[in-house]
Amino acid sequence: MPSQAVLRWFSSFAPHPLAVSWRERLRSCFGALLGIAATGASMHWLLGPQAQVPFLIAPMGASAVLLFGVPASPLAQPWSFIGGNLVAATLGVLAAMWVHDPIVAAALGLSAAICVMFALRCVHPPSGAVALTAVLGGPSIHALGLRFVLEPVALQSFVLLASAIVYHTLTGHRYPHVSRPSAQAAPGVSGITRADIEAIVRERGELIDVASDDLESLVHEAQLLAYARGFSELKCTDIMSQAAISVSSETTAAAAWRLLERHRIKALPVVDEARRVVGIVTRTDFVGRTAFGLRGPRGRRLSLWRDASEARRVDDLMTPNVRTVDADQSVAQLIPVFAHYGHHHIPVVDEGRRLIGMLTQSDLIGGLHRQTQTRQLRTA
Template identity: 60%
Template sequence: MSRLALLRWLHGFLPAPVALRWSERLRGGLGALLGIALTGGIGRLLPGNAATIPYLIAPMGASAVLLFAVPASPLAQPWSIIGGNLVSATVGVSCALLIHDPVEAAALAVALAICAMFALRCVHPPSGAVALTAVLGGPSVHALGYGFVLAPVAIQSAALLGAAIVFHALTGHRYPHGHAIPKPAAAPQDAASFTRADLKAALARRSELLDVDPDDLETLLRETQLQAYARRFTEFRCADIMSRTVVSVTPQTSAQEALALLGRHRVKALPVIDAARRVCGIVTRADLATVRRGASFQGLRSALARAMRGSTADAPRVAALMTTEVRTVTSNTAIAELVPMFAHFGHHHIPVVDAHDRLAGMITEADLIAGLYQQSFAAERKQA
């Protein structure tokens, strides 16, 4: 091997840059701190002492890295940690009981645990350490027998998972990442576009497991594709693509009236404006649906009574249901700036305001796609 080839080979060991803000890195560390502290605290409350049931087992540290540092990973999802740890613990205890040589038992336990996790779709790397702990944990672990699966493995796994769910909810992160997620509007179709079938075929040709959910990967690729497409039209402004006729409501509009407007105009969100037509919130079909889901028999009877009296004074109002933190853009905003907004904006509707912050229009993902397509078509015709 030449010196140059050796340098190239060694260069492959260099880690890739971490494209993550420092605030997110610190957030992951704080989550692990709280999660492990909570899990260990619960372990101390269990009957017995650390000599019989460990307060914490080492694999929980590895699980904490996944749950708090890379929560979007398929390996960090609830079924992965619970299923993977329980299956591996069961396999490890069985191998420890049936095979006297610890090295042989450990090797077989890890191998069988991997196969079982693949079969049950709960691959969780720290679970391999759970299987090893069941075999090599010493007399105290061996004395627990299959009780090791329940305490400490099941209890500590559930405690750490519960801590992760609460922590991510409080810090505004989506966890768990379900298999099926709402997909953004597709990018304009051309020769360079791809379909879900193309993505599946490309993944099927790989001989290794990628640590990314296919839905997340597709969303990222489509966002990148749309960003690259929008970059071609930096002179194209929001005023060129926005819907100027906007159906809006006020904070005092009743929830029933807002639902009727959504159905009548076939839209999914309504901007909420004050007396000066300034945007003070946005209400979606999902927001209004909570009124229906949360209605009790008593609430229905009260509504009927109000209807018989011809009164709607006590009806739920938009002000109590709307989202007040609304991202708006001006009519002069370049459409290329809309792509990251749509990628991280929950409602997928962005109100457009004029120079006086008054509602001037609304842009949806469909408006963005249609505008980009029309501009592209016009540019192609001009070149022809």
Template identity: 60%
Template sequence: MPRPTLNRWLARLAPPPVALAWRERLRSCVGALIGIAFTAAITHLLLGSGGNIPLLVAPMGASAVLLFAVPASPLAQPWSIIGGNLVSATVGVACASWIGDPLHAAPVAVGAAICAMFVLRCVHPPSGAVALTAVLGGPAVHALGYRFVLEPIALQSAALLGAAIVYHAITGHRYPHSARPGASKSDPDAQPRPGFTRADLDAVLRRQSELLDIAPDDLESLLRALQLQTYARSFDEITCANIMSRNVIAVSAQTRATTAWSILQRHGIKALPVTNEERHVIGIVTRADLGSGRQTGVFTRLRHRLFGRRRAKEPTVGTLMTTPVRTVDTTTPIADLVPLFADFGHHHIPVLDSQTRELAGMVTQANLISGLYRQPRMPQQASQRAA
């Protein structure tokens, strides 16, 4: 083999860089430590350290890698670990009982376990080791028979899964990694988007000859984010000052909720920035905030009127507003607004003067769409004026 060809072949063996912050890597390591320790403790507490039941089976270490290091993988979801381990343990015990020679039983057990996991949609790579353990685990494991499926496999799988769910919840990580709200292709309220559709993605995935270790919903979200990033990169010329609504109506924290509601109704707007005497933004109040405040005020006045008590004060904007509020500068490119509206659910973002930090305007989704529509025409209009 020529040296250049050999070098290229060896270069393909190099591992790709891990695009994960060190903080997340440490979180995964600590989670695996806690998960395995908890699983061993539960096994020892419920079954004791004596007898034929192992304190830990080796496949649990591989399951911990998936559950804590790559929890977004479809192979790491609850049904994958529980279903995959149970069905593989059952297949392994059956092969060990029916086939006397372990050299023959082992490959049959692993192959049959993979087939069963595909049928039951619970593919979990460590489960192949579970089937192998049932065959090659020695006299202690063989003596358990089908009890091996429940003790230790079911018990340890449930303990490790429970530890993973609690740990991810405590550390603010999404697990189980179910479909994101609105990501389903059957969502009737989903807005049409440019570029590919979910049907296109499904058609491409069906043509793949290999199982991809990523959920279709996550793959779609990743491609959508890439599409937005690529699209937004071309919108650095227009800033918030070019698209924002000016002469924005603002209220103070002492404004009564009913007054603020009347302002929204009269001007046909959906949100009001809340400012102090220096016109610095201290919060934002929406129709939803004021709607709940109006109901509270109505019930409070009715209760005091019925029972003859002194009339209670109506709620003020300061008690209903959202704070802290997300703001941008007049010099912020509209490309930076795309993820705020697309990923974080903002509908109204106050714009501050880049010098005085006073309220200068408001950017809404309509403003952003208008700016995105207008930007591609700006170079063409500029060339026409120059001609």
């Protein structure tokens, strides 16, 4: 019936559920507060209280929503933010100069800004408001002319971007957003490649506010999680490497590096006298930081600390508060840890947090593969 169709149409207006924790929401809100406050205060300090340039323009509020609320969005990345704002400001000012009718100028400036942002791959929705501000901002904005592009747009954009980078770094969040490598496809699960995803996106012919790398990663993680759910009886102890090589925090960094080289491994758990895990040191920790004249791959000499010696210890390099998993934890619960949080090596501990093994992505995939083969033999 038509009335049911109308009701379904209105029901589509209902908000979609947000899979965002309250902690993350509060973190975003506080970040926006600090970002806008820092931007306004910087403008006041740099330009002085008598400046004719507005300390804050309204589009910066919309940009703050993206930079602090949805920092993983392609529309919130630095190039989109800076490039979009500068393009929109320039075209908005030019439209206001060349077209006397404000409505026509606003329409032309906005449409031209969208066109150029698409061409330069710097689409940033709040930049549309920047173009309109250049046209409709009133005499004080018009008096600035092309200076409006630099002050306030460019200046405020760079300050807000710097605030976002610093805040996300201090709160342990990735920004600028760099897509993680997609999870390995599980044995027996049909693989969906990035090329497949990009082909579907191109066929839809519209901008989707998720990067292709992130879409690929989400699909593969979901595949692996669905596959592993059928192996809930498989525990970490069933697939871990039991002969885990470890070091103490007093071990010299040179000795730790030699262990990594000798055993051809990528990470060493750091344990105390009771074998409790207190950190982890990886090959990445040595790059650009070691100072022992050690040789890397193909004899390449690692970059050195000038004042270092054999006395430099592992606790100068290690990452403390390392993520661990319990020995009896289900393998299915490891998928988000490896895939979503970007871990590659996870120590396995007992009830006393003592090290009993090591898990890698290869161990996970290999364990699932062996379990699959065992099931196939049982059903054959």
